[in-house]
Amino acid sequence: MSTGTEPRTSTARGGGGITKLAGTLYRGREGMWSWVMHRITGVLTFFFLFAHVLDTALVRVSPSSYDTVIASYKNPVVNLLELGLVGAVLFHALNGLRIIAVDFWSRGARLQRQMLWTIVAVWVVVMVPGAYFMLKHTVETLFGS
Amino acid sequence: MTTIEAPRSRQRRARSRTNTELYAWLFMRVSGILLVVLVLGHLFIMNILDGGVQRINFGFVAGRWASPFWQVWDLLMLWLAMIHGSNGLRTIINDYTRRDASRFWLKMLLYTATGLTIALGTLVIFTFDPNIS
Numbered sequence: 250m251s252t253g254t255e256p257r258t259s260t261a262r263g264g265g266g267i268t269k270l271a272g273t274l275y276r277g278r279e280g281m282w283s284w285v286m287h288r289i290t291g292v293l294t295f296f297f298l299f300a301h302v303l304d305t306a307l308v309r310v311s312p313s314s315y316d317t318v319i320a321s322y323k324n325p326v327v328n329l330l331e332l333g334l335v336g337a338v339l340f341h342a343l344n345g346l347r348i349i350a351v352d353f354w355s356r357g358a359r360l361q362r363q364m365l366w367t368i369v370a371v372w373v374v375v376m377v378p379g380a381y382f383m384l385k386h387t388v389e390t391l392f393g394s
Numbered sequence: 395m396t397t398i399e400a401p402r403s404r405q406r407r408a409r410s411r412t413n414t415e416l417y418a419w420l421f422m423r424v425s426g427i428l429l430v431v432l433v434l435g436h437l438f439i440m441n442i443l444d445g446g447v448q449r450i451n452f453g454f455v456a457g458r459w460a461s462p463f464w465q466v467w468d469l470l471m472l473w474l475a476m477i478h479g480s481n482g483l484r485t486i487i488n489d490y491t492r493r494d495a496s497r498f499w500l501k502m503l504l505y506t507a508t509g510l511t512i513a514l515g516t517l518v519i520f521t522f523d524p525n526i527s
Contacts, residue, residue: 288486302515309523313452315451319450346426379441379442382442383442386448
């Protein structure tokens with residue numbers, strides 16, 4: 250939690266006005282934009298969750314109604330949206346771990362920017378093969394095997 | 395222009411009598427760590443492993459929920475994700491609504507939708523019948 254050592258590097262960097270705000274954890278630059286992305290990805294995921302509980306609830310209605318709604322997930326466009334959802338959830342998960350590190354790790358606040366670029370790198374490394382496997386079937390059916 | 399106080403600046407502020415916000419803050423972190431495992435595992439199994447979403451149908455769900463392990467997994471994921479998401483949206487409503495009435499009604503809508511969805515999901519997991527018509 251509070252270590253009393255929140256970084257205020259930008260004041261030393263000089264410049265007045267807006268630039269004074271940059272460099273504190275949640276004002277300007279990476280700290281703020283990761284916070285914005287965390288909100289957007291969180292809200293997106295939460296709204297999807299309502300739909301997803303409802304579509305899964307169809308297993309309680311009949312096998313055919315469940316299979317019909319699940320067929321829509323296999324549609325190429327929805328498949329692409331699903332990839333976007335996975336990307337959003339993965340960012341939210343990795344950035345959430347970064348937030349926990351900022352809050353509980355004594356060096357977390359100082360290293361928050363480096364940690365953000367680390368999780369962005371991890372995100373890319375996971376999403377590239379992830380996208381390959383998720384879109385494989387769609388690409389094969391659309392453009393021949 | 396709105397001025398934002400520096401974080402942890404010394405100022406007199408109305409103190410709450412309860413620690414609810416502290417517990418909510420802590421819950422987000424604890425449930426977050428559990429959800430990293432539960433949700434990323436879920437996404438990997440459903441979307442990538444073994445042909446991904448193409449192999450999912452009623453029979454696939456029936457096969458999974460025959461095991462108490464996946465029932466508990468899904469139940470835990472449902473409750474934690476719904477409460478985690480609902481608390482996140484509560485924070486967003488508190489941040490962006492301006493009128494007390496809209497804040498109140500948006501939160502009522504949120505809690506109702508969350509409660510109903512958790513109840514529905516739980517009911518489905520516990521009353522699932524693989525031999526339904």
